[in-house]
Amino acid sequence: MKKLVVLALAATAALAHAQGFPGSKPVTFVVPFAAGGPTDRVARDLGEAMRKAMGGQANFVVENVNGAGGTIGVARVAKASPDGHTLLVHHIGMAAAPALYRKLSYKVQDDFEFLGMINEVPMTLIGKPQLPANTYRDFENYIRANAGKLNIAHAGLGSASHLCGLLWQSRLGAADAMVTIPFGGTAPAMNALVGGQVDVMCDQTTNTTGQIEAGRVKAFAVTTAKPLSNHKLLKDYPTLQEMGMRGFDLTIWHGMYAPKGTPAPVLAQLNEALKKALKDPEFIKKQEGLGAIVVTDKRVEPANHKAFVAAETAKLKPVIEAAGKFAD
Ligand code: ASP
Numbered sequence: 001m002k003k004l005v006v007l008a009l010a011a012t013a014a015l016a017h018a019q020g021f022p023g024s025k026p027v028t029f030v031v032p033f034a035a036g037g038p039t040d041r042v043a044r045d046l047g048e049a050m051r052k053a054m055g056g057q058a059n060f061v062v063e064n065v066n067g068a069g070g071t072i073g074v075a076r077v078a079k080a081s082p083d084g085h086t087l088l089v090h091h092i093g094m095a096a097a098p099a100l101y102r103k104l105s106y107k108v109q110d111d112f113e114f115l116g117m118i119n120e121v122p123m124t125l126i127g128k129p130q131l132p133a134n135t136y137r138d139f140e141n142y143i144r145a146n147a148g149k150l151n152i153a154h155a156g157l158g159s160a161s162h163l164c165g166l167l168w169q170s171r172l173g174a175a176d177a178m179v180t181i182p183f184g185g186t187a188p189a190m191n192a193l194v195g196g197q198v199d200v201m202c203d204q205t206t207n208t209t210g211q212i213e214a215g216r217v218k219a220f221a222v223t224t225a226k227p228l229s230n231h232k233l234l235k236d237y238p239t240l241q242e243m244g245m246r247g248f249d250l251t252i253w254h255g256m257y258a259p260k261g262t263p264a265p266v267l268a269q270l271n272e273a274l275k276k277a278l279k280d281p282e283f284i285k286k287q288e289g290l291g292a293i294v295v296t297d298k299r300v301e302p303a304n305h306k307a308f309v310a311a312e313t314a315k316l317k318p319v320i321e322a323a324g325k326f327a328d
Contacts, residue, residue, distance in 0.1 A: 021084050021266050026059040029089045029256075030080075032073025033155055034185030035064045038204035042118060042254050043089040045286055049277035058273075066184035069156030071097050071104060078106035082259040084266035087115070091204075091254045095312035097158035099320045109310060113267055115256040116274050116300035117308065121204040121292040122251055123164050123223040124237065128196045129216060136220040136243050140172065143200075147177040153189035153198040156182045160252045161189065163320070164202035164223060170323040171245045193217055204252050205234060205291030225249040234291050253295075255305055267302070275300050 029043040040062060047060030065073035070093040080086035098108055106112075125136075133139040143150060152169070154161035162180070169178065178200060183189040186203045193201050194216045202223065212219045213233055221240050225248075228234040240248040256274060258267060275296070277283060284294050298304050 021269060022054075022058040025085055026061045027084065027270075028086050029060060029062050030073050030077050030086060031062050031064050031089055032066060032070035032093070033064065033159070034066045034183070034187045035062075036187030037155070037185040037190075038121065038160075038206040038252075039070075039089060039091055039254065040064060040185070040187065041206055041290075042287070042292075045283055046089070046118060046256075046274075046277055049280040049283040050273045052280060053273040053276035054269075064185070067156065069093060069097065069100075069158030069162060069182075071101065071158060075105045077257065077259055078111040080259045082113075082261035082263075084258060084262055084270060086259065087270070088112070088257040089118070089254060090257065091121075091160050092163065092252045092312065092316075093158045093160060094255060094257070095309050096160075096163050096316050096320065098313050099317040100158045108313070109306070111260050113258040113260060113262050114302045114306040114309070115258060115267065115271050116302055117295045117305045118254040118256060118274075118278065119287055119292045119294045120251050120253045121206055121290075122228060122234070123160065123202050124205055124208045124212065124219050124234070125164075125168065125200070125202050125221045125223070125240075126193065126208055126212065126217045126219050127200050128193050128198065129218060130196050131199065131218055133220070134218070136238055139220045140243075143172070143177050148179075150178045150199040151181045152178040153181050153183055153186070153192060153201045155184070155186050155189060159186075161186050161201060161203050163316075164250055165200075166323045167248070167250060167319065168202060168223075168240065168245075171240075171248060190217075205231075206287070209233060209290050223248065223250040228291060231291050255309070271300070271302060 031040045031043045033039045043062050065076050077088040133142045152165050154165050181198050186207050192198045211217045219237050222228055222237050227239055278294050278296055287294050
């Protein structure tokens with residue numbers, strides 16, 4: 001009986017907590033990469049859609065905590081106060097880092113509450129505007145002819161751009177053809193590419209579409225299994241499979257997470273706002289314009305996303321091991 005009373009009191013307290021949430025304090029999305037990149041962009045647009053979804057009751061702000069392929073930002077959220085005011089918006093790196101790093105200060109499956117998946121985003125292989133190649137074939141030939149002289153930019157070990165570059169180079173059979181240059185995110189990497197300081201990058205379409213359209217970078221291929229036939233610009237680029245890399249299929253996804261121990265009513269409130277935001281026509285239109293697909297329904301269920309991330313790690317581990325490069 002006593003136990004029941006204690007449980008009932010705890011439940012009431014949790015509910016009261018949720019009722020007071022978010023209060024006047026903003027909700028911070030920790031983005032583990034630099035401002036202006038694909039992860040940052042989705043977080044900022046989603047923050048606005050969630051603000052609307054919560055009837056203007058909550059303000060969402062972004063804090064960029066970049067470094068070490070996103071793992072520094074993830075570690076920050078793992079240790080944050082579990083009150084719903086610090087959340088993580090991250091991508092496939094959530095699943096790739098455990099397969100890549102021998103030591104991580106956090107455990108993905110144990111240290112987080114999963115709020116749900118956000119979107120799926122294809123990647124594009126792009127080069128600096130000064131590259132002489134105009135087609136994927138010419139591009140490959142140029143890389144082979146200039147082995148050791150070219151740079152490939154990425155957002156650190158375990159980032160999406162690193163993963164893509166690693167898989168692509170290993171399939172190219174030219175793993176040492178390019179020197180890798182890590183950045184704190186692909187926004188600064190893009191600046192270096194547009195400026196001609198680095199030669200090549202593979203990045204989400206949410207960062208590359210505008211630059212390709214403006215002619216500031218050259219695009220050579222997309223990383224998805226199927227061509228992006230529905231996109232007015234990206235439909236013109238071949239898939240790596242079409243270019244002979246059988247089975248090459250890389251799509252990046254983003255998800256949202258809270259520190260372990262965040263009260264269930266707060267999580268429920270945030271998940272409800274996330275689901276509503278993912279149906280916001282303005283958010284969907286922006287994402288689709290940049291080549292992304294916003295997910296809904298089952299994929300935004302916390303348990304489903306948690307299982308999906310575990311399955312992605314299991315899928316990526318052998319692929320990363322076969323590609324043959326590790327971090328410490
Ligand atoms: N697109 C980046 C990556 O390669 C991260 C970012 O800046 O959002 O992982």
